[in-house]
Amino acid sequence: MSGYRLSSGGQIDRARPLSFAFDGKRYQGYAGDTLASALLANGVDLFGRSFKYHRPRGLFSAGVEEPNALVTLRSGARAEPNTRATVVELYDGLEASSQNRWPSLAFDVMAMNQLAGPLFSAGFYYKTFMGPTRKAWMLYEYFIRKAAGLGAGTLLPDPDRYEEMNAFCDVLVVGAGPAGLMAATAAASSGARVILADEQSALGGNLRGSASAQENLAGLAALDNVTLLARTTVYGYYDDNTLGAVERVADHVAAPAEGQPRERHWTIRAKQVVLATGAIERPIIFGDNDKPGVMLADAGRLYVERHGVAPGRRVAVFANNDGAYRSVAALTTAGVAVSAIVDARREIGAEAQAIAAASGAELLLGQVVTRALGGQRLSGIEVAAFDPVQGARDGAQRQISADCLLVSGGWTPTIHLASQAGGPARWDDSLTAFLPGEASQPWRAAGACQGTLDSAACFAEGAQAGAEAARACGLSPNPVSLPGAKTEPLADVPLPVWDARPPHGKGKAFVDLQHDVTASDISLAHREGFRSVEHLKRYTTLGMATDQGKTSNVTGLALMARERKLSIPEVGTTRFRPPYTPVSLGALAGQARGSHFRPTRRTAMHDWHVENGAEMQAAGLWLRPRIYAQGSETVEQAYSREARQVRASVGMVDVSTLGKIDVQGLDAAEFLNRVYSNGFLKLPEGKARYGLMLREDGFLWDDGTTWRLSETQFLMTTTTANAAPVLSQLEFLLAAVWPELKVAVTSVTEQWAGMAVSGPKSREVLASVLDDLDMSNEALPFMGVRKGHLNGLPVLVARLSFSGELAYEVYCGAHHGEAVWSRILEAGKPFGMIPYGVEALGTLRIEKGHVAGPELDGRTTAEDLGLAGMTSRKKHYIGSSMLKREGLTDPARLKLVGFVSADGGKIRAGAHLVAANDTSSPPRSLGHITSTTYSPALEKYIALGLLEDGPERVGEKLVATYPLKNIDVDVEVVSSHFFDPEGSRMHV
Amino acid sequence: MLIPCPHCGPRDVAEFTYGGDATKERPNPDSATAEDWCDYVFHRDNPRGRHVEYWHHGQGCRLWLKVARDTVTHKIEGAEVVGPWAAAAPKQGRDVA
Amino acid sequence: MSEAISPAVSPLRGHSEARVPAGDAAVTLTERKLVSLVQVAAWPETAEQVEGILASLIGCAPPQGPAGSSGDAGGAILALSPGRWLVESGDPRLAARLGEQIPPALGAVADLSHARIAIRVSGPKAAWVLAKGLALDLHPQAFPPMKVAQSAVHEVGVVVRRLSADKLGGDSFDLYVYRGFALSFWDWLTEAAAETGYRVDPPGSA
């Protein structure tokens, strides 16, 4: 128990107490607390167990950089693991639990991992499970994963909504601290559209709650051209000044309000960006520096000033720069006892000296903390003399008692976004820090993120960056008045001290607290030959935890530089990648989940299908009726019945999903003649023709019928799957290849509802419902197309057959689709007319040997499928030149044939065809099955397939083998035209 | 990535479909050799830097564009409409051809 | 002829009926009645002439600028791309009339009256709600009244037109969406509008 609530101060509302629970125990905090500050106020100092060694860990920071205090927030479906307690805003009823401990946080069995220390050292995975021991990985993975880790996610569906937002602006300002506020103010003065985003719960950064910031923000909020986004993390900087941000709309309450999203993902496209992302304090490492009670110095100040919480009762401070004395001053002002200030420097600034004196603390200059003492929490520190060249001295260490140690090793500018959208970071020797490199996109940095730590300078720099950004947008900013900040008397220039341990110091010295990477791990990696930063990072996993090494990267580099006897910039730095902080998958998915994962396309008859018992299936984005099952029919029984009824009498199937393209213009026929492999110039008006489309490489691409409606207008149909690609290709040809052709192509897929009426009674049914069409064989011959009316509604009727029966396709305006469909079915009642689904459609076409998607698989030619007669020799068309290639005319190519099951077994699509007497393993594949069905007409299982020397093998017995399921079916090779090969039924 | 469509203005790349190398010209079928066709259909350079390519604004104006893009930086140098309407919409950025 | 049947069915039947929320409604959604919607394409050398024909037939000025529009619900011309327009009119014979006036030598006429449905989104938060799906800058400076854009919301292609504020008051957009996607889009739209609250006015009332 070290932290406690101060009797006054802080930006909390003491009139609004909030009740919350951590690991089942109830506590109280106040509005304005974070989970971390509230727990600290309650004396809680154990927040979690570390990743590998399960060491006890406490609060290390007060912000997004927190490596230790990861908790699971909420429970059940809303449970969210690995949230940083330091940024979780407290709300009434909040529940959180600690992670990575078993059976309890205070007593963790896995903590014995640290006894097995060397086992978990750098490269542990690579060393232990490579070579002969690789198999052991399988065995141990479960236990290792259990032993090392983070919180567990929930498998329950997330009950909350997430949204996307697209935003455009002239100037995006990231970070609303001193520099960002002034940048936004300056930019906004020009009338520029400005977005100011900050990850914290309120804007203002270090000025949060100050009168000047409040006034400034109120002024900005009143402007129409400014959007203020608090709780919004800009996490990624992408091409063309597009930035990704997540706004936590309702993360700070128990559950979102009705209609409110939990999080909103912003895609911000900005003309100019000002990065005012601030800086993160860095620690200095020493023995057992992970002990609960060891905390960054500025975090200590924030807990006091922002939350009215003292981080300890007897606080020691360890620093290498004057900036840390701000924390000393804050503690003193709040009446918190500072027992000792250990500063590696021999001399400190006058202001720092004054603060130290006022605090009453013992000031130990030229000394460093070498080790933290205590059990589960800090009880004291060991201090030794320090030499800037030699480092800390062994022996003669003094012990000082303390329950909290505030550490400051200087500041690391937050250059993540700059690094994502810029050149290599630039090293600054005086700050011992990397600064933003050259901008490769239109951004400029201001304030602490480019090393300016003085408030007055931050204001000026921000105002200048905002004004420049506005000017770059062609706007004229007005001068802005800067808040009257005096030049900071505490300079943050640090003395470079990275590792304060003496040569034989005791205890583990952690560089990366979240991934449990120690200074010895880095030395070990170096000894084992890892030189490049990228290798070091991957081998030790330094900086690869969820905090992305925000408090450890530079220290890690410094230690590597020490090993290699190079300067830090010579060792180099890694490039930052998005996201800056973790982003929830919900925010990335937005509304695209469940039924919105992809849109659904419904035909005009959709509701009818569903109401009449259709089982719907996806065909791309479309939904199509698969079968209309009656009673307890199986799929096979249903489609067999449907197909049988079509051949016996009449049925109707929804074909609205076929692609339909209106091809119009003086050169429409010429265009089609160049696009299809068969001739279209002489297609008469009022006639349809089946056409084949090839790719430029000569392979088959798509097929369909195209109807000539007039001299200059055609209605092209495509397969459902290729509707969009065919239209794109036609547009390409008209733009890039034959720009001289006067042709316009337009998708009319959605304009027409289409239904195929098939079966010997189809003519009678249609004749009874069409107002004005002579349906006789003479008036409407095979492949004829007519415009007519049905109940006064305009329709197109084409005599086409995919089933081999007398059949027609009826197209009508889509809004009329349901009416026309119902009317035709009603007229068909006396004939026992039925609706049929795509299963029966497939059965009927396979019985006729018509090819479809499974045969047009992108690897077949017209000749392979017995359609060589449709490839004209008299003209050029797309694909004609490459069709003559040797590989495409090779007689050894697989050819389309039919198969019937010889043993009554069901043939599987994808089965390979092998000789019955082939005993080799695996047997030689002679081809494969493409489409299969039970044929009610033949009362057998039949199939289409591609076979070596296919047509010559008719009559042979083969085996269709499906080794994945161990299914062998004896088949006989037959012609692919199973049923009515003369086509007599459709020509009646 | 944003593509500056000469008709629609800059739009997200998700609205476009890539159409491949735009420097390849379709051979004249009357005179082309098998090698010409092979080159047109199959042979592609994979340049580091400037690349002139086709993009189709399928979720927008449906025009086919020629776009000069840097394959390293993704920066787009220029864009123009391909085909009969090329003159009807202003070229964006620098000349593509 | 058999007995009369009620022929036209909206894909939003059962979804776009009037709805008044209990709480706030910063957005109003209305399925508009589309009588005729026709796409007209011209050839480069006939574009001007065809545009003139459209303007005189609809009775409004030609659209201004490359992606502009003119007219109102009584008759409107939306410029889709160079030499391509979407023409809306309350005249059920629009396609036929256009076909008569624009022979193949001048261009091509395609009736799309059944292909798309039209939804009006209006109210103070109309742009906010649409921006959840449209990657378009809808700020009045960038997308002023009468401006037209073709884009997509979650893979669903939409034609968007901002209406003139003076006639309708407040912020209003007309969206033209392919019929097959209409319900999916409506579901998306109502979910996106849940945050601000929305009202649905009876179909055909806008």
Ligand SMILES: [Zn+2]
């Ligand atoms: Zn475009």
